[in-house]
Amino acid sequence: MLDIELEVIERAQKLLKEFGYDGWLIVTRENEDVHSRYVLGIRVYSTHAIIVPKEGDVMVLITRMEGAMLRDRGFDVEEYSSGKTFIEKLKEKVSDLGENPKIVINYVENSILAGKGGFDKMPVGIFTSLKTILQNVSLESAAPFLEKLRSIKTPKEIKKIEEAVKATIEIFENKIPGFITEGVTEKEVGAKINFEINKVGEPSFATIVASGLNSAYPHHQTSKKKIAKGDIVLIDMGVKLDGYCADITRTYQFGKKGSEKIEQMYEAVYDANKEAIEILKPGIMGMEVDKTAREVLKKHGFDPDKFFIHGLGHPLGIETHDVGAMLSTEANPYAKIPIPVGSVLTVEPGLYIEGVGGIRLEDDIVVTPEKCRPLSYSPRELIHL
Numbered sequence: 001m002l003d004i005e006l007e008v009i010e011r012a013q014k015l016l017k018e019f020g021y022d023g024w025l026i027v028t029r030e031n032e033d034v035h036s037r038y039v040l041g042i043r044v045y046s047t048h049a050i051i052v053p054k055e056g057d058v059m060v061l062i063t064r065m066e067g068a069m070l071r072d073r074g075f076d077v078e079e080y081s082s083g084k085t086f087i088e089k090l091k092e093k094v095s096d097l098g099e100n101p102k103i104v105i106n107y108v109e110n111s112i113l114a115g116k117g118g119f120d121k122m123p124v125g126i127f128t129s130l131k132t133i134l135q136n137v138s139l140e141s142a143a144p145f146l147e148k149l150r151s152i153k154t155p156k157e158i159k160k161i162e163e164a165v166k167a168t169i170e171i172f173e174n175k176i177p178g179f180i181t182e183g184v185t186e187k188e189v190g191a192k193i194n195f196e197i198n199k200v201g202e203p204s205f206a207t208i209v210a211s212g213l214n215s216a217y218p219h220h221q222t223s224k225k226k227i228a229k230g231d232i233v234l235i236d237m238g239v240k241l242d243g244y245c246a247d248i249t250r251t252y253q254f255g256k257k258g259s260e261k262i263e264q265m266y267e268a269v270y271d272a273n274k275e276a277i278e279i280l281k282p283g284i285m286g287m288e289v290d291k292t293a294r295e296v297l298k299k300h301g302f303d304p305d306k307f308f309i310h311g312l313g314h315p316l317g318i319e320t321h322d323v324g325a326m327l328s329t330e331a332n333p334y335a336k337i338p339i340p341v342g343s344v345l346t347v348e349p350g351l352y353i354e355g356v357g358g359i360r361l362e363d364d365i366v367v368t369p370e371k372c373r374p375l376s377y378s379p380r381e382l383i384h385l
């Protein structure tokens with residue numbers, strides 16, 4: 001167990017007590033629930049259960065194949081050999097939490113309407129199994145508890161994200177310019193970027209390399225298209241370090257000459273990014289920050305309703321799209337809560353014009369008691385590679 005996991009466990013236990021829960025139960029497999037790694041610090045793949053009691057040691061019920069690895073990390077490990085023994089041992093361990101314990105599990109009621117997708121990690125099959133196995137246990141949604149646990153980052157978590165951002169910038173500045181050559185495909189550039197990412201960590205998400213007209217799609221799927229002179233090259237990627245994500249987008253142009261339109265778009269997006277970061281401070285609502293960015297784009301002559309087709313930013317943490325206060329329009333309930341100190345957010349205005357291309361500049365920031373501290377800074381001018 002590293003300090004960062006110990007801190008997560010301590011905070012989780014404190015919150016369980018505050019909420020009046022007896023424990024937090026994670027049951028997952030194949031690394032499907034991000035909270036398993038959040039607590040254990042490593043990925044495990046066999047079906048396993050993690051019990052975080054409101055006090056005392058964390059218990060992991062797992063196969064022999066992966067048990068030793070967790071025992072080495074200091075966890076209390078119980079091994080099982082079949083579905084039947086898993087069920088017997090889970091029942092027994094849960095009964096240690098008391099009579100008719102109140103336990104939270106990682107699912108969300110009315111998941112689509114609730115807008116809390118980040119917590120909805122339990123497959124329906126496991127959910128129905130638990131309902132049958134744990135008859136005298138009250139199983140509740142962990143969403144309110146997890147929201148508190150994950151949306152505010154501790155100094156150790158912030159430091160980890162800061163390191164991930166540094167590693168990402170290093171690749172943007174020192175590696176990527178050399179990767180963009182005439183005729184290279186988006187996929188080849190993506191593979192080279194991923195090689196650099198994997199040397200220090202792993203990709204936070206599937207790296208996006210969008211060139212030419214493809215850049216008009218914010219989530220373009222990196223393709224076999226060859227990069228040609230004059231193309232916009234939009235790259236969205238991030239290093240994940242020890243489970244904590246960075247997420248940065250830079251937009252370049254391949255070749256010396258750019259069109260005036262693209263230069264204007266770049267300037268508008270740069271100003272929107274900068275002004276949004278300037279007004280971002282604790283207590284402000286994300287919708288206000290999002291609105292400011294839209295107004296800047298409008299001032300530059302670009303209609304945000306037509307050309308800025310996503311929210312301004314999202315929380316960043318153990319998932320690229322983490323949970324908590326968002327920078328978005330008022331349609332998003334998370335854009336209407338005051339942004340707390342300790343939030344880590346992306347700020348990523350963009351302009352996407354079909355038939356022309358897209359520009360996005362995405363930086364990562366931390367909300368401090370005074371205002372916000374950018375962890376990355378977009379280049380002032382469009383860089384011609």
Ligand SMILES: [Mn+2]
Pocket residue numbers: 247314346348362
């Ligand atoms: Mn992003």
